Amino acid sequence: MSNSPELLAALATVHDPELRRPITELGMVESAVLSQGTATVKILLTIAGCPMRSTIQDEATAALQAVAGVHQVNVNLGVMDPQQRADLRESLASRRTPFSDPSSLTRVIAVASGKGGVGKSSITANLACQLASQGLKVGLIDADVHGFSIPSLMGISQNPTRVDDMILPPVAHGVKVISIGMFLDSNQPVIWRGPMLHRALEQFLSDVYFGDLDYLFLDLPPGTGDMAISVSQLLPNSELLVVTTPQSTATEVAERAGTIALQTDQKVIGVVENMSFLQLPDGTRMEVFGSGGGAKLSDSLSQQLDYPVQLLTQIPLEESVRVGSDEGRPVVLSSPQSPAAFALRELAGKLDQRPRGLAGRSLPMSF
Ligand SMILES: Nc1ncnc2c1ncn2[C@@H]1O[C@H](COP(=O)(O)OP(=O)(O)O)[C@@H](O)[C@H]1O
Ligand SMILES: [Mg+2]
Structure with missing residues (x-):
């Protein structure tokens, strides 16, 4: 089943507590399916022992519960594979601001x-x-x-x-x-x-x-x-x-x-x-x-x-x-x-x- 745009929009309000960016932008949402009032979502953590796992899970659950038509929420957590982590790193590296750059606004x-x-x-x-x-x-x-x-x-x-x-x-x-x-x-x-x-x-x-x-x-x-x-x-x-x-x-x-x-x-x-x-x-x-x-x-x-x-x-x-x-x-x-x-x-x-x-x-x- 395909991902629900409403659920994705809700998940876009959830930020990774460490990376400070929406989890949807970080490739952390593997699936977000809405079926008969039940939202079933899989979120991939960057590493297995992520200390922020419960924060992410709680915030995602709250965001999904607020979506109209959602009566039940299942948030499953997984872990990124090495390739997914490499992609994440690359997308973050391209945004990394070198503080020593004269054009840096920091x-x-x-x-x-x-x-x-x-x-x-x-x-x-x-x-x-x-x-x-x-x-x-x-x-x-x-x-x-x-x-x-x-x-x-x-x-x-x-x-x-x-x-x-x-x-x-x-x-x-x-x-x-x-x-x-x-x-x-x-x-x-x-x-x-x-x-x-x-x-x-x-x-x-x-x-x-x-x-x-x-x-x-x-x-x-x-x-x-x-x-x-x-x-x-x-x-x-x-x-x-x-x-x-x-x-x-x-x-x-x-x-x-x-x-x-x-x-x-x-x-x-x-x-x-x-x-x-x-x-x-x-x-x-x-x-x-x-x-x-x-x-x-x-x-x-x-x-x-x-x-x-x-x-x-x-x-x-x-x-x-x-x-x-x-x-x-x-x-x-x-x-x-x-x-x-x-x-x-x-x-x-x-x-x-x-x-x-x-x-x-x-x-x-x-x-
Ligand atoms: N304005 C202040 N009033 C009361 N205690 C202070 C004040 N400024 C610092 N302290 C206390 O003085 C001690 C030294 O401060 P700290 O910030 O660690 O200094 P430094 O980094 O210069 O070594 C700490 O215990 C701190 O809580
Ligand atoms: Mg000091």
Whole structure:
């Protein structure tokens, strides 16, 4: 019996959770037959142990139940054969956007800091979640290979799915996330040297299927190490966002992380000051880590880079930020009314001021 156009239309609303495209476009619907009120559908998963199988099955069932004239739904799951997987890979590869291509519309933002513990990862995760919640397509690479924390900040415990040599990043809060931590046994130290880091990043950029993105964030390791250089080489369009605390020692090391842009020719978008103050119950602000670090960093980077590098926001020290991180739900989602969430939204808004879209840009040759 032939496939029912009504059922196919309903299935076109079901997206593969990892590939983020309609299952009908991915060659995943083998058959969709409607007979006497019974919809019988066979969906092929990319791999046998697909962690998303129940999500796909539930969403397909719900979509089919909503079709007029359908009284009963049978959704059977199968697995693609090697040829079907190869076809899928090919169709995805032809759509893969090389983020380093000058015509790429993806904005690549690397978040840097002088030292660890200043909130770089928390800020990166929050920015990614905030922009994704606004409907933008966002990817996040945890490039902090020695101190990876993005998976737990984003609440991801699941490993990436592999379709042969293609890696499908887990999606959390609408953000496609990849981290070196997803490829290691738990708590195993990473003792990689520069060339291996470079190759790891290269592989993230070539083998991980991000699809078209509006934003790609990179959580850099602290300091001015090999990874920062690799990012500038592999993603020459990337821009830097520099995070500091108000403390002068943090600012001095952050300055070095920012002036690396002089050598790599990357643009520094701005400075973020985190843990700026603690709001006390009586309304006064306690400056736990001192004050003025962000403004000082903004001044010195502006001078050295010879263009204005603004202090984009000051984020208060707040329990909700830490709680959100611990729960795997960044504060912009878990406590959106908190002053820290407000500051992070302000920051996301400032980043997103640049007009996106095709106007004035050359079109990539293939889609
Ligand atoms: N504004 C803030 N208020 C309270 N805690 C924060 C804030 N920013 C970060 N933290 C906490 O500080 C610690 C370090 O933050 P993290 O984002 O991991 O820093 P980094 O990536 O720079 O090492 C984490 O426990 C995090 O939850
Ligand atoms: Mg970190």
